[in-house]
Amino acid sequence: MDGVSYQRFPKVKIREMKDDYLKFELRETDASIANALRRVMIAEVPTIAIDLVEIEGNSSVLNDEFIAHRLGLIPLTSERAMGMRFSRDCDACDGDGQCEYCSVEFHLHVRCDTDQTLDVTSYDLRSSDPSVVPVDVAQHSESTGYDASEQRGIIIVKLRRGQELRLRAIARKGIGKDHAKWSPAATVTFMYEPEIHINEDLMETLTLDEKRDWIESSPTKVFGLDPNTHQVVVVDPEAYTYDDEVIKKAEAMGKPGLVEIYAKEDSFIFTVESTGAIKASQLVVNAIEVLKQKLDVVRPSEETEEADDQFGELGAHMRGG
Amino acid sequence: MEHGSSKDLTASTFSLADEDHTLANSVRFTLNQDPRVTFCGYSIPHPSDARVNIRVQTTGDPAKEVLKDALQDLMIMCQHVRSTFDNAVAEFRTSKTVEDMKIK
Numbered sequence: 444m445d446g447v448s449y450q451r452f453p454k455v456k457i458r459e460m461k462d463d464y465l466k467f468e469l470r471e472t473d474a475s476i477a478n479a480l481r482r483v484m485i486a487e488v489p490t491i492a493i494d495l496v497e498i499e500g501n502s503s504v505l506n507d508e509f510i511a512h513r514l515g516l517i518p519l520t521s522e523r524a525m526g527m528r529f530s531r532d533c534d535a536c537d538g539d540g541q542c543e544y545c546s547v548e549f550h551l552h553v554r555c556d557t558d559q560t561l562d563v564t565s566y567d568l569r570s571s572d573p574s575v576v577p578v579d580v581a582q583h584s585e586s587t588g589y590d591a592s593e594q595r596g597i598i599i600v601k602l603r604r605g606q607e608l609r610l611r612a613i614a615r616k617g618i619g620k621d622h623a624k625w626s627p628a629a630t631v632t633f634m635y636e637p638e639i640h641i642n643e644d645l646m647e648t649l650t651l652d653e654k655r656d657w658i659e660s661s662p663t664k665v666f667g668l669d670p671n672t673h674q675v676v677v678v679d680p681e682a683y684t685y686d687d688e689v690i691k692k693a694e695a696m697g698k699p700g701l702v703e704i705y706a707k708e709d710s711f712i713f714t715v716e717s718t719g720a721i722k723a724s725q726l727v728v729n730a731i732e733v734l735k736q737k738l739d740v741v742r743p744s745e746e747t748e749e750a751d752d753q754f755g756e757l758g759a760h761m762r763g764g
Numbered sequence: 765m766e767h768g769s770s771k772d773l774t775a776s777t778f779s780l781a782d783e784d785h786t787l788a789n790s791v792r793f794t795l796n797q798d799p800r801v802t803f804c805g806y807s808i809p810h811p812s813d814a815r816v817n818i819r820v821q822t823t824g825d826p827a828k829e830v831l832k833d834a835l836q837d838l839m840i841m842c843q844h845v846r847s848t849f850d851n852a853v854a855e856f857r858t859s860k861t862v863e864d865m866k867i868k
Contacts, residue, residue, distance in 0.1 A: 450797070450837050455848040457856040467852065469845075475793035476841070482786040724853050731846045737787050738839050741780060742832065 458712075465715040465723035469633070477633050477711045483730040484631045486619040487737075489529075490521035490720040491547060491575055495613040502606045503563075513599050514612055515624045517565050518578040519547075521720040525729055527616045541613065547575040549612040555602035563608055564596030575614060578719035627726055629716040635706035637683045639665070645701050646675050653696065660692035681712060776827035778818045784808065788816040794834040794841075800825050 453472040459465065469477060496511035503510070528535075528545040536542035548571040555561035565577035580596065600608060619626030649657065654675050658666045666689070667678035683704065693701035717723040780787065788806040795804040795818075803821040820827040 450841065452841065452844045453848065455845065455852040457852045460853070460856055460860075467849075472841075472845075473790075473793050475789045479786045479790040480845075482784075487786070727849060728846065731842050731849070734786075735839060735842045735846075737783070738835050738842070741783070741787070742835050 460724060462722050463629075463717045463719055465713075465717075465727065467713050467715075467727075468636070469711045469713060471709055472711070473709065474711075477713075479734060480727075480730055481631050481633055481713075483733050484715065484726055485626055485628045487733050488627050488721075488726060488729045489524040489527070489616050489618050489733075490625050490627045490718075491519045491524050491527070491614050491616055492622075492624045493517065493519070493549065493612045494530075494615040494617065497611045498609075499611065500607055500609040503600045503602055503608050504606075505600050510600060510608070510610070514568075514610075515622075517568075517597050517599075518718040518720045519575050519614055520578055521575070521627065522725070523572075523574055524616050524721070525732070529617070530615045543572075545615060547572045547614040549614060550610075551599075551612070552609045553602065554607040555604055558604055561602045562595060563599045563602060565599065566596040567599075568612070580719070627718055627720045627729075629718050631713070631715050633711040633713045634681070635708060636710040636712055637680050637685070638705045638707050639677050639680050639683065640703045640705075641675060641677070642701055642703070643674075645698055649696075649698070657689065657692055657696065657701070661689050662686060665689070773826040773828070774824055775821040776819075776831075778820065778827075778831060780816050780818065782814045783816050784814065785816075788818060790838060791818060791831075791834055794838050795820060795830065797837075798830060798834060799823075800830055 451471050453476070454468075454470040456468040456470075457465070458467055469480075493511075493514045496507075496514055498507045498510070501507055501510065505513075530536070530545040533542060533545035535544045536546075550569045551563070551567050553561065553563045553567050568577055570576045577596065602608065617625035619628070646654070651673055654668060654673070658668060658675065661683075663679075663682040663684055663686075665677065665679060665683045667676055668674070669676050685704075685706065689702055690704070693699060713727075715723045715726060717726055721729065785808070788808075792804055792806045795801050800822050801820065802823055804819065806816050806818045808816050818831070820831055822830050
């Protein structure tokens with residue numbers, strides 16, 4: 444009954460790992476699985492973001508809605524998000540979204556009293572929960588190469604003398620599918636691993652200048668020349684963008700079949716960049732958990748078959764086979 | 765989830781609400797791996813409805829059971845990736861600390 448025999452168990456290898464960046468290999472699986480993982484990472488892993496803003500006073504140059512929108516886009520540290528409730532199905536506050544299980548409150552009160560323009564930044568937001576705070580960009584400055592002294596948080600608005608901004612904001616759990624501000628991913632991409640075969644015999648019929656010319660035809664640096672043997676070697680197979688330029692060049696030179704390039708259809712190289720809301724490695728783990736939850740939801744509800752007439756036209760269509 | 769029942773249990777269309785390509789495409793792939801499945805495909809009838817229809821036809825087993833097995837297989841696979849990933853992260857961290865110590 445159980446069909447484990449045809450099941451495959453993917454392999455994982457980490458290439459590079461930083462808090463907000465991750466590169467890993469996923470082998471022995473299918474594009475549908477890799478794509479499901481990518482889609483979940485972008486649109487269905489929950490984070491926390493400001494969702495409701497009550498402006499108490501705003502004499503800045505930006506209007507209330509504009510500021511509320513900018514606040515929503517500020518990434519907040521969201522390690523808590525997986526365990527939090529969506530405010531729409533929180534029974535502690537009847538979906539009000541104002542209780543500790545489903546929301547975090549922020550306050551901001553800034554007034555400019557100098558002749559110098561004052562920047563209101565994400566650092567000015569006061570959180571009610573120390574675990575949910577605006578992502579500290581400066582903390583990562585060492586790894587990303589920013590000058591730490593330049594970092595002043597994320598600017599919300601600038602104030603001149605006499606202007607003031609006072610507000611209360613409610614942050615809630617959400618997913619990227621509802622609004623991109625909840626997406627924990629800056630970019631998630633995967634590529635097939637290329638398999639490059641150089642026809643050595645045919646390659647040796649080329650002169651040195653022809654070889655150089657051919658290597659130059661690739662827009663990315665995939666091939667190189669061995670300085671000692673003058674042989675063409677593959678420098679970086681992953682730099683290949685499946686652009687077919689080298690193949691076209693070989694044909695133009697009258698040497699078709701000089702190189703053969705295949706995409707290994709069961710090996711994927713993932714690149715994950717996080718907004719800082721959750722660590723990149725945690726993002727992958729959360730994505731798998733979300734995918735598992737989705738599968739779990741489908742299974743039990745299968746028992747609750749509904750009558751054909753509820754489908755209307757679709758039911759009739761299905762009865763027809 | 766809804767299930768269009770009929771006399772012939774070996775061929776069914778399952779309609780999943782609030783799902784999209786993420787789930788449907790991977791389920792379709794897993795089902796197509798199963799030798800008991802003669803046909804499997806999915807469609808999103810309308811782009812603004814959050815709903816997918818998955819069609820399953822089998823060689824004789826009830827389509828519902830085959831779908832259940834496919835979901836179970838995917839679940840096991842997810843669990844496997846999760847543990848392999850955790851191991852890979854742990855392994856990377858240890859190798860990283862060893863490397864750092866060498867530099868110092």
